[in-house]
Amino acid sequence: MNPSFTLTALERVVGWGTDEWAAFRRGLIKILVVTNLVLGAYYLLWRGTASLNWDAWLFSLALFGAELYSYISSFLFGLTVFRLRERGEPPPAPPGLRVDVYITCYNEPVELVRKTVRAALAIHYPHQTYLLDDGNSPAMRAMAAEEGCGYITRSAAWIGFDRHAKAGNLINALEHTTGDYILILDADQVPLPQILDRTLGYFSDPKVALVQTPQYFINVPPGDPFGSQAPLFYGPIQQGKDGWNAAFFCGSNAVLRREALARTGIRFFVRDVERRIRRALREADTVIRRAERQLAPSERTQIAPALQALRRAVKLARQELDRGDTFQEVTERFQRRAEDAARMVVAANLRQIMADLAEIQAVEAAEIMQSLHDEAVLAELARRDRSPLAAIETVRQLIPLLVNEAMDYLPISTISVTEDMSTSMRLHACGWRSVYHDEILAHGLAPEDLRSALQQRLRWAQGTIQVFLRENPLFLPGLSIGQRLAYLDTMWSYFSGLPTIIYLIAPVLFLIFGLLPVNALSAEFFWRLTPYLLVNQLLFAVISWGRPTWRGQQYSLALFPIWIKAVVTAAANVWFGKKLGFIVTPKTRQAGRYFGLVRWQLLMMVLLAVSIGVGLLQLALGWRTDGMPVLVNVFWAVYDLVMLSVVIDAALYQPAEESSSEYA
Numbered sequence: 001m002n003p004s005f006t007l008t009a010l011e012r013v014v015g016w017g018t019d020e021w022a023a024f025r026r027g028l029i030k031i032l033v034v035t036n037l038v039l040g041a042y043y044l045l046w047r048g049t050a051s052l053n054w055d056a057w058l059f060s061l062a063l064f065g066a067e068l069y070s071y072i073s074s075f076l077f078g079l080t081v082f083r084l085r086e087r088g089e090p091p092p093a094p095p096g097l098r099v100d101v102y103i104t105c106y107n108e109p110v111e112l113v114r115k116t117v118r119a120a121l122a123i124h125y126p127h128q129t130y131l132l133d134d135g136n137s138p139a140m141r142a143m144a145a146e147e148g149c150g151y152i153t154r155s156a157a158w159i160g161f162d163r164h165a166k167a168g169n170l171i172n173a174l175e176h177t178t179g180d181y182i183l184i185l186d187a188d189q190v191p192l193p194q195i196l197d198r199t200l201g202y203f204s205d206p207k208v209a210l211v212q213t214p215q216y217f218i219n220v221p222p223g224d225p226f227g228s229q230a231p232l233f234y235g236p237i238q239q240g241k242d243g244w245n246a247a248f249f250c251g252s253n254a255v256l257r258r259e260a261l262a263r264t265g266i267r268f269f270v271r272d273v274e275r276r277i278r279r280a281l282r283e284a285d286t287v288i289r290r291a292e293r294q295l296a297p298s299e300r301t302q303i304a305p306a307l308q309a310l311r312r313a314v315k316l317a318r319q320e321l322d323r324g325d326t327f328q329e330v331t332e333r334f335q336r337r338a339e340d341a342a343r344m345v346v347a348a349n350l351r352q353i354m355a356d357l358a359e360i361q362a363v364e365a366a367e368i369m370q371s372l373h374d375e376a377v378l379a380e381l382a383r384r385d386r387s388p389l390a391a392i393e394t395v396r397q398l399i400p401l402l403v404n405e406a407m408d409y410l411p412i413s414t415i416s417v418t419e420d421m422s423t424s425m426r427l428h429a430c431g432w433r434s435v436y437h438d439e440i441l442a443h444g445l446a447p448e449d450l451r452s453a454l455q456q457r458l459r460w461a462q463g464t465i466q467v468f469l470r471e472n473p474l475f476l477p478g479l480s481i482g483q484r485l486a487y488l489d490t491m492w493s494y495f496s497g498l499p500t501i502i503y504l505i506a507p508v509l510f511l512i513f514g515l516l517p518v519n520a521l522s523a524e525f526f527w528r529l530t531p532y533l534l535v536n537q538l539l540f541a542v543i544s545w546g547r548p549t550w551r552g553q554q555y556s557l558a559l560f561p562i563w564i565k566a567v568v569t570a571a572a573n574v575w576f577g578k579k580l581g582f583i584v585t586p587k588t589r590q591a592g593r594y595f596g597l598v599r600w601q602l603l604m605m606v607l608l609a610v611s612i613g614v615g616l617l618q619l620a621l622g623w624r625t626d627g628m629p630v631l632v633n634v635f636w637a638v639y640d641l642v643m644l645s646v647v648i649d650a651a652l653y654q655p656a657e658e659s660s661s662e663y664a
Contacts, residue, residue, distance in 0.1 A: 083243030091201030100179030125196035167419035209260030209432035228446030246486035248424035265411035313337035418463025429478030461566030497564035511615030
């Protein structure tokens with residue numbers, strides 16, 4: 001059972017049981033969330049109207065912008081946990097359900113995967129187990145056969161098409177299996193025998209599409225040097241999202257309903273087809289208008305009517321889509337109208353050719369040969385050859401080209417390298433429900449070196465930003481307001497890179513150069529800021545009660561270069577088509593020390609340390625008289641140093657020589 005279900009020492013002193021404490025905690029969280037938002041709004045209103053230092057306006061506005069970002073983050077986080085839901089004991093699993101267990105793998109060590117396969121086969125509830133080998137490894141195939149596990153690799157239908165990484169692996173497996181419920185496990189996530197007994201009962205509700213359980217890593221050493229455990233996310237955050245029916249799929253340790261995936265996939269397939277047709281019609285309209293502008297005066301009377309007819313065809317196709325005609329009907333009618341327009345142009349071209357032949361008959365052969373050396377005449381002939389028929393042919397091909405380009409029914413979303421979040425959001429948009437069951441039911445492996453850990457964090461961040469840019473939850477039809485903001489909370493957190501730099505550089509600028517972003521660090525300033533900060537920290541303490549979250553707080557700040565890189569690369573991928581690549585997190589330790597990977601954090605630490613020394617030295621020598629502001633900024637810089645220091649431990653960390661990737 002998850003430790004969160006046990007009584008703490010404080011609970012025993014007060015005399016409350018788990019249920020009483022949980023109810024008190026949820027009520028206290030609501031009070032603190034509201035208080036925090038009111039105090040934050042009060043502080044920021046004053047900051048924006050009365051305390052900005054216009055003598056250092058760029059610095060002042062930058063810090064104020066960072067504070068606004070933090071307030072929005074606090075609002076989204078508070079809203080997420082406002083309806084925190086602790087489910088407790090799950091309903092019993094009904095008998096007779098058809099369940100498939102998928103183990104996804106891609107070039108992991110065979111013996112590592114074997115442990116997961118054996119544990120999956122030993123799950124108590126009747127099921128079929130399949131190893132989904134995206135590496136098509138003969139050794140993996142042989143191991144699956146030895147263990148009596150089903151084996152699935154990509155079919156020939158994928159040759160020549162985008163493989164969509166893990167999403168494609170799952171889609172391929174769904175086409176070759178028939179279970180109504182699917183437990184998805186990563187190659188290193190060893191399930192406990194009761195995992196299905198503890199999760200299938202939730203599917204008695206016919207609207208439940210997804211049950212997610214925590215990811216817990218057994219190879220994390222004391223101190224968690226890479227911040228691999230996520231007790232805040234796999235706890236209050238997911239429980240809060242669960243309260244808004246927005247708990248999402250995290251890629252592993254989750255059970256999904258096949259019907260929900262199928263129905264959602266079909267709905268978004270239809271939506272994407274319609275979107276492609278509308279895009280094709282917009283492109284067609286652009287091509288036609290361009291062709292009309294290029295018509296010569298002599299062509300307008302004969303060819304312009306054909307182009308106008310084609311424009312009418314585009315307009316009619318849009319109207320037919322709006323009234324709900326089938327895509328096949330819309331495209332077939334448009335094609336016929338385009339062919340009619342093309343015939344009108346052909347007829348006009350034939351009449352023009354006949355007129356040209358008549359002119360040619362009146363010209364001597366010698367003059368014709370001479371004219372072929374005249375650049376002006378050649379230019380005129382070339383202009384006549386530029387028939388709008390080419391433009392019309394382009395329009396005729398647009399719709400079949402855009403509708404048929406890799407358009408497949410996809411039950412798992414492929415718009416992001418984090419297919420899990422995107423798939424969940426689509427399920428919710430289609431009216432399905434999700435459940436977060438807060439009980440550890442599988443034991444996995446975390447990265448054992450800094451490079452692997454950073455690769456994993458970068459991929460998560462990139463995928464989340466991709467979803468934000470491609471299917472922003474604020475605008476995706478079908479989501480409730482609570483679901484929109486709960487999803488936005490996770491996405492918004494990955495934009496923290498630039499605000500973090502501003503927070504880190506602010507004490508440096510003051511201690512070394514004397515730049516102050518506020519008019520004065522007066523009592524008025526502290527009386528507004530301090531209550532806001534205290535309530536904010538108290539709220540976080542109550543939310544994370546009994547869970548070790550300090551390491552996660554450090555990494556949320558210290559990984560600012562990763563967050564910035566994720567935003568830039570994901571935006572380049574979505575807007576300009578630049579490839580991201582997909583790196584599977586290594587499941588074995590990569591040796592080495594990695595100071596180069598945290599060079600920006602180390603540089604910032606040097607700047608902070610220098611600024612502390614400069615500020616205190618100036619104060620000691622009497623060169624400065626603003627003692628309180630200096631001490632406040634020294635405290636700020638020391639806090640930043642403590643937060644960033646986590647990267648030094650991570651870069652130096654070396655696990656024991658014996659393989660720590662072995663399961664207990």
